[in-house]
Amino acid sequence: MHMVMIFLDGFGLGGKDDNPIVAAETPSIDELLGGHLLWGKRYITYKNTVLRPLDPLLGVEGTPQSATGQTTLWTGLNAAKAIGHHLRAYPNKSLAEIIAEKSIFRQLAELGKTTMFANTFTKGYDQAVAAGKRAHTASTLSALAGGVRLRRVPDLLAGLAVYQDMTNEILVQQGEPVSLISSFEAGRRLGNLALHYDFTLYEFFQTDVKGHKQLWDEVIGLVERIDSFIGGFLSVVKEEDVAWILTSDHGNIEDFSVKGHTMNPVPALCWSNQPMKWPEWNTLEEVTPGIIKLLTEGS
Incomplete structure (x- = not known):
């Protein structure tokens, strides 16, 4: 079986009002769930799809944040409790040590499983990290802890990676020698790549970026881009031995009545080609x- 995680930063399960996810048209997700139901604290089992709400609060006072939420998600260790608070943005030394030891990529590699981080990295990114102008996120640290090779623009050009905005728009703006693609095609690429690995992670963080700016129309567009991406992905894997989960680290875009992160649960939207007993x-x-x-x- 091939397992894929599609990670959407800042994507929670909110109410019906002030919610761009509800306002967006999401035919691919709706077909999976049997309706326009990716909101509210729902427990759904429909055909080969399961939806469960996940608590991102981690038993620690305060609003959930990316560094601790992502570290927890990709290690299985409660990072917020480990350091005593929620930490935003990038992992600190304590979280980096947790990731180095417990990363899902490392754990799977030690069990003989093959893994891939599908995102594309640029020379500009490398230079910024080397100059101390930016730091690795929890996802990148997790991949590196498992010995995963970070994919580059040549990989993207060969169809062997996906950029973090799906369509390459940001890369084109940066002057990289790439072409725009549709989000549907990006999903197809991820599907084809995932068939060669036991575990694949793809990270999309524009949801959190746009959510912080509270750009309603742009966020609706992002949600519809995600839905098209899922449609493309499913067009490849629907007949294959593939299981996948769409999830997040904390809420944000699902409630425009709140500026910034929310206290809402996040989805564990799970699908498999064959009936499978997903963990509760x-x-x-x-x-x-x-x-x-x-x-x-196995299941």
């Missing part, structure tokens, strides 16, 4: 152990 996840820290169990013991 309730919190972020249960996801990595559940994925490892599925890949080593």
Whole structure:
């Protein structure tokens, strides 16, 4: 079985009002769920799809943040409790040490599983990190901890990677020698790539970026881009031995009545080609152990 995680930063399960996810047209997701139902605290089982809400609060006071939420998601260890608070943006030294030891990529590699981080990295990114102008996120640290090769623009040009905005628009603006593609085609590329690995991660963080700016129309467009991406992905994997989960680290875009991150649950939207007993996840820290169990013991 091939397991894929599609990670959407800042994508929660909110109410019906002030919610761009509800306002967007999402035919691919609606077909999976049997309706326009990716909102509210729902437990859904429909055909080969399962939706469960995950608690991102981690039993720690305060609003959920990216560094601790993502570290928790990709290690199975409650990072907020480990350091005593929620930490935004980039992992600190303590979180980096947790990731180095417990990364899902490392755990799977030690079990003999093949893994891939599908995102594309540029020379500009490398230079910024080397100059101390930016730091690796939890996802990148997790991949590196498992010995995963970071994919580059030549990989993208060869159809062997996907950029973080799906369509390459940002790369084109930066002057990289790439062409724009549709989000549907980006999803197809991820699907084809995932068939060669036991576990694949793809990270999309424009949801959190646009959510912080509270750009209603742009966020609706992003949600519809995500839906098209999923449609493209499914067009490749629907007949293959593939299971995938769409999830997040915390809420943001689902509630425009709140500026910034929310306290809402995040989705564990799960699908598989064949009927499968998914773990009854309730919190972020249960996801990595559940994925490892599925890949080593089956459903």
